[in-house]
Amino acid sequence: MKFKIAILGAGNVAWHLAPALEDAGHEITEVYARDIQNAIGITERVYSAEPKDDLDFSESRAKIFILTVKDSAISELADQVILPEDSILVHTSGTMSLEILGYSSASYTGILYPLQSFTKGKKVEMDEVPFLIESEDEGTLQKLKKLAKTISPLVYQVRSRDRKAVHVAAVFGSNFTNHMIRIAEEIMQRQGLDFEMLKPLIIETLSKSLQIGAKKAQTGPAIREDYETLDEHHRFLAYNEQLAEIYRLISQDIIDS
C-alpha cells in the first residue's frame, strides 16, 4: 500500500522521515514550513515535493498529513491547516495527546511517533527506529500500521497512557543516562584528567546492561553497600551540593532496589 503524504514542519524529524518514506515507495507531495527556505531544505531531499509556506492543502493530492513540528506548535497548526476530504492528520510527538488534533479539519487523526533522537545531518538507520502508533479509528490505525511497517519492522500500537510511560522511561534511559555522562565529564575536567580514560568502561557497562539487563549488570560501591567508599565520594563532591545530593539519592535507590 503506497500513500501520498504531505509533511508539515522542516525540522529534524522531517529531515529524516521524508526521504525514508520516499525510499519506502510513498510519494511526498508537499512540505510546509513557515519559512519557504526551510521547506525547500526538505523538498531537496526528495524527488518532486512542492515546498509551501501557506496552510491551504484543499487541493493537495495527499491522503496523510504528518505534523513534524515541535510540541508547542502542534495545536495551532492543526487548527489552521485546511485539509482535503477524507484526510488523515497525524502528529509525531511522544508527549502530546491525540485530542490535540481534535479541532482540525481532518476526517481522521492519529499519532505516528518515531521513538528515536534525530539530528539533521546525522544518519539514523530508519529500519531500526521503533514507531509507536495510535488512533481511535480502526481503519486509520491499520493504515498507519501499514505505513510504519514499510519503514521499520518495529511498529507498536500504544495507548496514550502507555505512550506517556514510554516517554518517562525514555527520559531516564536516554536524557538522564546522558546527564550522568555529562557529570562524569565535568568531574574529570575539573581535575584536569582525560575523559577518554573512562570511555571503555562506559561502553562496556552499557553494552552489558542492554545485553543482560541493568539489574544483573550493576556493579560499584552502592550495590556492594560499601558505605566507606560512598561516604568518601560524598565528601569528594562537597564542592557542589546538588551533585552530592544526586550521588546520595541514586546510591540509596541502588541499595533499595
Added chain:
Amino acid sequence: MKFKIAILGAGNVAWHLAPALEDAGHEITEVYARDIQNAIGITERVYSAEPKDDLDFSESRAKIFILTVKDSAISELADQVILPEDSILVHTSGTMSLEILGYSSASYTGILYPLQSFTKGKKVEMDEVPFLIESEDEGTLQKLKKLAKTISPLVYQVRSRDRKAVHVAAVFGSNFTNHMIRIAEEIMQRQGLDFEMLKPLIIETLSKSLQIGAKKAQTGPAIREDYETLDEHHRFLAYNEQLAEIYRLISQDIIDS
C-alpha cells in the same frame, strides 16, 4: 622487558589479567587463593603457574606480586604475604590508597588499576583497557608502566587524589547510567510494555553522547525547560516518592547546567 609475576586472588580481575599477561610474554609463576580450587581455576587458564593456598612466597621466582582481591581483603593479605627480596607488591583497586600496602614485606609498592568492569567468562579486549598506575618509587613506576604497556597502549600515571576523582566519575558514567537504564526497564515492565522498544533510542543517545560530548547531545523536556511535561512526568512517578525525587533533582541539574 618480560616479568615473572605472581597473582594473589582468583576473582574477575585475575581471570582476565593472568592470560593477558601471559599473552604479552610474561610468566605467571603462582596464583594464590584461600581455596586452592579457585586458584586452580586461574592456573588452568595459563601455561604453567602453580596454584597456592598459603602466603609464603619467600621461594617464589616472581618479581611482581599483583593483589587482585576485593578492597576489603587487600590490607590483611598485604600484611600477611611473605615476599622474597626486592619484590614489588601492587594492588588493582580503584579506591584503595597506596599506603594500605605500607606494612607489607615488599621492597616496593604500587598500584596497577585496570579501569574496566570485568565479569568471568565475558571476554574483554584487554588492549582497550586503560591502566592507571601509581608508585612513590620512580624505578617501580617505570616497571609498572612498561608492564601495563605490554597489555594496552592506554596507560595513565595518576596520583591517588586523581584516582579518587576518576572513581567518582566512573560511578556516574557507569554505575549511575546503568541504574537509569534499570529505572527505565522498571517503568516499562510496570506498564506491561516491551523494553526492547527503548533500546535503539538508548544506543543512539549514548553513542552520540560519547561522540560529540554529553552537553551537546542532551535533549528532552529538562533541557527545553518544558515545565508542563516535567510536571506531568513528576505526577506520573507519584507511585514511588524516591523515583519522583530523582526525576526532579536530575531535571533541575540539567536545567542548571
